[in-house]
Amino acid sequence: MTARRFFLLSLLSAALTADAAQPNYQVTIDGRTLQGTPLQQSTSQLLLLARDGSYQQVQLNEAENLRRLPGTFRSYSQSEIRGRLLREFGRNFDVSGTGNYLVVHPRGKHDQWAPRFEKLYRSFQVYFGARGVQLKPLRFPLIAIVFPTRSDFLRYAQRQGVSTSRSTRGYYSHQSNRIILYDVTAGRPSAPWHENASTIIHETVHQVAFNTGLHSRSAAPPRWVSEGLAMMFEAPGVWDARKHPRLTDRINRQRMEVFEEYRSTRPKGQLASLVTSDRVFHQNVLQAYSEAWALTFFLAETRPRQYTEYLLRTSQRKPFRAYSQQERLRDFTACFGDNLTLLEAHYLRFIDGL
Structure with missing residues (x-):
């Protein structure tokens, strides 16, 4: 590395905590030009927030023509x-703009796909606005990619280095800041569309939460928090409360059924394990997801102020730092109290009574 480049990279560290006045840099890698603002750097790598909202990892030994551009960092325009x-x-493919979204979808399928993402974004705004939460404005247009077939989806995911399972129908990528999914009906008009709808809801909630300040891409929340929120919104009474106003409309029936089956073998004190670690998601995924939904639903229904306070608290951690078990427990008890045994009893009684 040249002395000039080392000096310039040292200057980049001053931009890591700024927001409105973030500088804009340009770098060339293998003939590809990137523009972005630095988020994190080491002696060998630089993490850029690119102008399309993606994270770009730059290997410094491959970087050429690194220079600061006039003005400050800003998103590319929607156009x-x-x-x-x-x-x-x-x-x-067509690319349809719907206000806050750009949706890439098979040609001629605008009405089938494009409006749904925007509708979920607005439902998310309404839900948290009614609870007194002022969400941050979007910095970037939100992007969703819809592939016509599962094979197209899997090829794209593989190129992006994303691992998938047989049950994966879509995902939100922290790295690209995009939603990626495919049409499970393969374009058959008579096929049931509910699985597509559930995937759109789940992944859109992830994307919107990470782009409006409820979650942080650089300091991700516990997994139960992000997954529980997304699953809660899958119920029609949450994303469309005007048409579905009853408590029963807000219950995610699929997750409720799994939790009821799991209830008889659920370990005592499982609440503390879920709050302080993500390892339960590596032991039994279905049970972990059902518990994440159940706890989220309980907190959102019975302790809405504390729940939103907790969401914001987990989003305001220092970026790119591990979230220890002690810190997770501290943040949770600061919002919900330190008597987890009593809270767990209230939580299970609430779910059992649904």
């Missing part, structure tokens, strides 16, 4: 990102 997406995905 600029739309043009980039059209070039990326080609003539078999």
Whole structure:
């Protein structure tokens, strides 16, 4: 590394905590030009927040022509990102703008796909606005990619280095800040569409939460928090309370059934394990997801002020630092009290009574 480049990279560290006045840099890697603002750096790597909202990991020994550009960092415009997406995905896809979203979808399928993401974004705003939470404005247009078949979806995920399972129908990528999914009906008009709808809801909630300040991409919350919120919104009474106003409409029936089956073998004191560690998600995924939904639903229904306070608390941690068990427990008890045994009893009684 040249002395000039080392000096310039040292200057980048001053931009890591700024927001409105973030500087804009340009770098060339293998002939590809990137523009972005630095988030984190080491002696060998630089993490850039790119102008399309993605995270770009730059190997410094491969970087060329690193320089600061005039002005401050800002997102590409929606029209600029739309043009980039059209070039990326080609003539078999349309790119539809819906206000806050750019949705890449098979040609001629605008009405089937594009409005749904925007509707969920607005439902999310209404839900938290009614609870007194002022969400942050979006910094970037939100992007969703819809592939026509599972094979197309799997090829894209593999190119992006994303591992999938047989049950994966879509995902939100922290790295690209995109939703990726596929049409499980394979375009058959008579096929049931509810699985597509559930995937859109779940992944859109992830994306919107990570882009409006409820979660932080650089300091992710415990897994039960992000997954529980997304699963809670899958119930029609949450994302469309005007048409579905009853408590029973807000219950995620699929997760409730799994939790009821799990209830008889659920270990005593499981609440503390869920709060302080993500390891339960590596032991039994279905049970962990059902518990994440059940705890989230209990807190949102019975302790809404403390729940939103907790969401914001977990989003305001220092970036790119591990979240220890002690810190997780401290943040949880600061919002819900330190008597976890009593809270767990109230929680289970509430779920059992649904």
